[in-house]
Amino acid sequence: MGGPVGGVLFDKDGTLFDFGATWNVWAGHTLRDLAEGDVKVLHALADVARYDLETARFLPDSPIIAGTNHEAAVCLASALPGRAVGDIERHLMLTSSEAPLVPAVPLVPFLGVLAGMGLKLGVMTNDTEYGALAHLGTAGVIDLFDFVAGFDSGHGAKPAPEPLLAFARAMGLAPERCVMVGDSSHDLVAGRAAGMLCVGVLTGPAQAEALEVLADVVLPDIGHLPAWIASLS
Structure with a gap:
């Protein structure tokens, strides 16, 4: 046996x-990509993701930390009116696959x-x-x-x-x-x-x-x- x-x-x-060394870095870049230069949108994304832009890290109660890729996309979509969840989900999948692994x-x-x-x-x-x-x-x-x-x-x-x-x-x-x-x-x-x-x-x-x-x-x-x-x- x-x-x-x-x-x-x-x-x-x-x-x-x-987690921090890998995903805090990726998240900062990804939120800025999704915001496309709009500071208000960037702050809205950071709020729903529970990501501190000043310290460049997820807060412990972030719903993205343990959630699925789909759940993360749904969360971020709430700050991106008009952007399809499926589009965000694919963006997260592709960018996260190239995250700086530690x-x-x-x-x-x-x-x-x-x-x-x-x-x-x-x-x-x-x-x-x-x-x-x-x-x-x-x-x-x-x-x-x-x-x-x-x-x-x-x-x-x-x-x-x-x-x-x-x-x-x-x-x-x-x-x-x-x-x-x-x-x-x-x-x-x-x-x-x-x-x-x-x-x-x-x-x-x-x-x-x-x-x-x-x-x-x-x-x-x-x-x-x-x-x-x-x-x-």
């Missing part, structure tokens, strides 16, 4: 990649350690599957994952448990032998509902206090994960 853990499913943004830890050696422990590895993000594949490809780690899904891959989106259960089924693992690793309550609520072990990491906007009530453990970053998994044996 193997050890207590047989598979690890990662969130992408704020987990594999540092891995939370060196990913190739880290994932190699987990694979060497005999673990199946997956990614489930509320980003698009297109974006997930683009980012993992750019980071040079796409071949190290056994499962990659976005909110549009047909399994649903977090915080629903279905996409997590799809990973367990695809890997032939009972959910209780899987670990969900994420930086947001969406990730951990989904993990709990799926019956998985839940690990919170602090490389996203959420503070430890918000994650501790949902997680089995909260780690500074994913680099601490192999030692924690080994401690369960």
